[in-house]
Amino acid sequence: MPISREYARSLFAELTQSAAVPLDPDELLHMPHLRQHGHVLFGDVAVRCYKHRGRWVYDERDIRAAGRAFAEMVVDLDDVVEVELPAYRAVPERDPEEQRRPDWRRRLGSWMFRRAYEQLVEQGRHYDEWGSWRAIKPNGLPGELTWEEFVASSSKHRSTQNIAGxxxxxxxxxxxxxWLLPRAYTDLLDRWERREEDLVNLARLCSSCGEQGPYWGNWRTPTTSGYVTRCPSCSGASFQPYTGHLRGVQYETLRRRGTRADDYLCRLCRASQASAWDHCHEHGYVRGPLCGSCNTREGTGVPYYFLQIEGAVLHLLECRGCLEQRTLPRRFHSDVVRTHLEQNERHGRCRKQPYVRELEHAHGVHRFRLECSGWHATGTWTKDVTAPEATALVRALVAAELGGSG
Known part of the structure; x- marks a missing residue:
């Protein structure tokens, strides 16, 4: 029987309230690896996600089985084993695919190193004053990190408190x-690594030709019945490329016609089946067909990151209104300015690109905070950008994109 995510979460929490392993039932709401393999894992117990009448649901039998498994799990807190956490590794040294593979020891260690780094940045100390912040101190933690501060910081973010649910x-x-953990719990996490790897490898296979895709799920396509895996070649053979023939058509007109988006390839990623007609909410014109992932990035994602996608600005300019006015939707304007400041503003003679975030937008002025405090103790300043200046930067970006596309 299909049940909602909310009921599944409530039922699982009730069944596991006395479980020996601390669990996070909210995983059933967030479904962190939905695209990658379509399951929520608690340890090595995988609960499959289903699409029913356009909504993600679970099978009640699966939830009850998972709940019973943890309610009956025995964990002897006195039977512990040593946990050897790996040494610090800089991101450029890692293989991108290897970095995504499940490794609970590496993840625990990365939480500690990341927090030690963030602590020094928050203190506004110059990089030269950091010393050997990666060195493990007598309390088992790197740098100046204390256990209390580490736990308090980790509790603020889901990504630094949960492993395998x-x-x-x-x-x-x-x-x-x-470092010590109960033996039964480490065995559970070891089984999780193998279970997660098996699910991902199975989901990487193209459903048409069997070719293996990227580890991070780029070939996974959202459909009305859930995610399917299709390689770009099979998607290209199965769906039409969009040629811009609906440019200038109002979205409401398209809806009345009942023109299907899922006959086409996604206009943006050009690798997945489209699922929706993207359109400009300010002018009402159709931009083109997008897959569920690209449509979510454009509609509800962070504008700053959407603008980094190749072809994203030209896609927004498929709207006749934006094209004729040489502009972009208003929600993108401040992030166009942010990108410009990152590329052009510097702290004194420092060559490092600053981190930029908008503090406020009032009375026609965007105020941004710029930081390169990781390198300079006083590397923080503000920058005001007026509405006309922001408009000019948007126009300059549009002109550059149109010039480059010609």
Missing amino acids: TRPLQLLTWSGEN
């Missing part, structure tokens, strides 16, 4: 020489 920091202890 469980909360390891509630079981992790420091003996004075080693």
Whole structure:
């Protein structure tokens, strides 16, 4: 029987309220690896996600089975094993595909190193003053990090408190020489690594030709019945490329005609079946067919990141109103300015690109905060950009994109 995500979460929480392993039932709401393999995992227990009448649901039997498994799991808190966490590794040293593979020890260690780094940045200290911040101190943590500060910081973000739907920091202890976890719990996480890997590898296979796709799920396409895996070649053979023949048509007119978007390839990624007609909410014109992922990035994602996608600005200019006015939808304007400031503003003679965020927008002025405090103790300043200046930067971007497309 299909049940809603909300009911599934409530039922699972009720069934596991006395479980020996600390769990996070909210995983059933967030479904963090939905696109990658279509399951929510609690340890090695995989709960499949279904699409029913346009909504993601679960099978009640699966939820009850998962709940019983954890309610009956025995964990001897006195039977512990040493946990050896890997040393710090800079991101450029990692293989992108290897970095995404499940590794609970590496993830625990990365939480600690990341927080130690963030702590020094927040203190506004010059990089030269950091010393050997990656060195492990007598409390088992890097830099100046304390256990209390680490736990408090981790509790603020889902990405730094959950592994496989469980909360390891509630079981992790420091003996004075080693990190310790209950043996039954480490066995569970080891099984999770293998289960996650198996699910991802199965979901990587093109459903038509069997070719293996990228580890991070780029070939996974959202459909009305859920995600399917199609390689670009099979998608290209199955769906029509969009040629811009609906440019200048109002979205409401298209809806009345009942023209289907899922006959086409996504105009933006050109690798997945489209699922919706994207349109400009300010002018009402159709832009083109997009897959569910690209449509979400444009409609509800962070504008700054959408603008980084190749072809994103030209896609927005498929709207006749935006094209004729040489502009973009208003929600993108401040992020166009942000990108411009990142590329052109510098702190004194520093060559490092600053981190930029908007503080406020009032009385026609955008105020931004710029930081390169990771390199300079006083590397923080503000920049005001007026509405006419923002408009000019948007026009300059549009002109550059149109010039480059010609």
